[in-house]
Amino acid sequence: MNKGRIYFALFFVVYLVVVYGAACSQDESIAAKNGAEKTEIKSSEVKAAPSAEVQEEAVEKIEVKSIDVQAELDNNHPPIEPGFSCVDCHEINLDGNTTATQNWLYAETPGKEANEGVMPEDVLLKEVRKAIGGIKTASKTFVLGTSMNNRPLTTTAEFTLDPEKMVLYGFHEQGTEKLAHIKKNPYVSMNYHKEFESFDVFLCCQILGRAELIDGENPEYEQLIIKLLPYEDGARVPKDATPKQREDHLRKFRQGLKKGFYISKITIDRLTLINLDMVKQGYRRVQRWERKK
Ligand code: HEC
Numbered sequence: 001m002n003k004g005r006i007y008f009a010l011f012f013v014v015y016l017v018v019v020y021g022a023a024c025s026q027d028e029s030i031a032a033k034n035g036a037e038k039t040e041i042k043s044s045e046v047k048a049a050p051s052a053e054v055q056e057e058a059v060e061k062i063e064v065k066s067i068d069v070q071a072e073l074d075n076n077h078p079p080i081e082p083g084f085s086c087v088d089c090h091e092i093n094l095d096g097n098t099t100a101t102q103n104w105l106y107a108e109t110p111g112k113e114a115n116e117g118v119m120p121e122d123v124l125l126k127e128v129r130k131a132i133g134g135i136k137t138a139s140k141t142f143v144l145g146t147s148m149n150n151r152p153l154t155t156t157a158e159f160t161l162d163p164e165k166m167v168l169y170g171f172h173e174q175g176t177e178k179l180a181h182i183k184k185n186p187y188v189s190m191n192y193h194k195e196f197e198s199f200d201v202f203l204c205c206q207i208l209g210r211a212e213l214i215d216g217e218n219p220e221y222e223q224l225i226i227k228l229l230p231y232e233d234g235a236r237v238p239k240d241a242t243p244k245q246r247e248d249h250l251r252k253f254r255q256g257l258k259k260g261f262y263i264s265k266i267t268i269d270r271l272t273l274i275n276l277d278m279v280k281q282g283y284r285r286v287q288r289w290e291r292k293k
Helices: 003-047 052-061 100-106 121-132 177-184 219-227 243-260
Strands: 140-148 151-162 167-173 187-193 203-214 261-275 286-290
Touching (some): 121 151, 121 261, 140 177, 177 261, 203 219
Antiparallel strands (some): 140 151, 261 286
16 A cells, blocks of 8 residues: 555545534534424423413413513513514503594693593583494494404494493304404404595594403393394384284294394493594594593
8 A cells, every 4th residue: 555545545534534523413403403493392382372262371370560662672581482472461551641642632732721622521421422322223333343362353343332331232143253252352442433525524433342242041132132233124024014913023033133143242441532523512523431440
């Protein structure tokens, strides 16, 4: 063997060792990474399974401080699993003084001193009744916003106001998406809005509330449809029916409704009425009613 060949053989051995060693350490690091990923997946399975129950349960166990709406995460923040957002764990403090609505409600604005033109509650409730009151076919169509797993959904539905209790009742076919939302999360937001005509005529009513579902088994159900809800049109009572036949027909129809429809009862917690007409009476165009706790 000449010297050249010996050097080449040595070089080849060293080369093999280096390449093999590198390959091994790469394997190790891949293995380590996989391990980490595995444990990560495992912990996320435990903490943040997509189901709402698991999320709610996890959230309930943590006691956390409320944060400002502008708050940001810093490096000391506990890890957040996928599917969670700030509001799942923290209450968010909205600084109401800087919002546009707050200004319209109470601040000094052209033609109004601070807190001037705020309606007394009884006057406001009359305005509310004018805007969204009315039973049976005078019920109003609202946009209803529900939310589940941080995904909002809006639907339209008719609602009838009980102005004494400040509660709205709606009528909904079973098995729809919004009802699934309400069962998981009772907090809803609603809006009634008069159709656009021009920018100097407007009337709308924004509501925050809590929804519950009343099923046909509940004794309240039948009373609510009889007194408030516009169900008669759907019953298609024959035109030539006698009053007694009509009553029988309606009674049967109500029994059918109990099986296929829920009544939603929405307890209004906050209602904001915007109506330019109120300015003519010397009040602000934006007024708010809040349920006393
Ligand atoms: C899974 C629950 C969870 C989620 C989701 C979450 N946090 Fe937190 N956060 C905590 C816990 C636990 C603490 C520590 C305890 C505490 O300070 O209340 C904390 C603390 C904080 C603090 C420090 C509070 C203080 O006054 O010391 C801030 C700021 C914060 N989080 C912001 C956020 C923001 C912004 C988001 C959304 C991007 C968020 N958090 C999402 C659980 C969560």
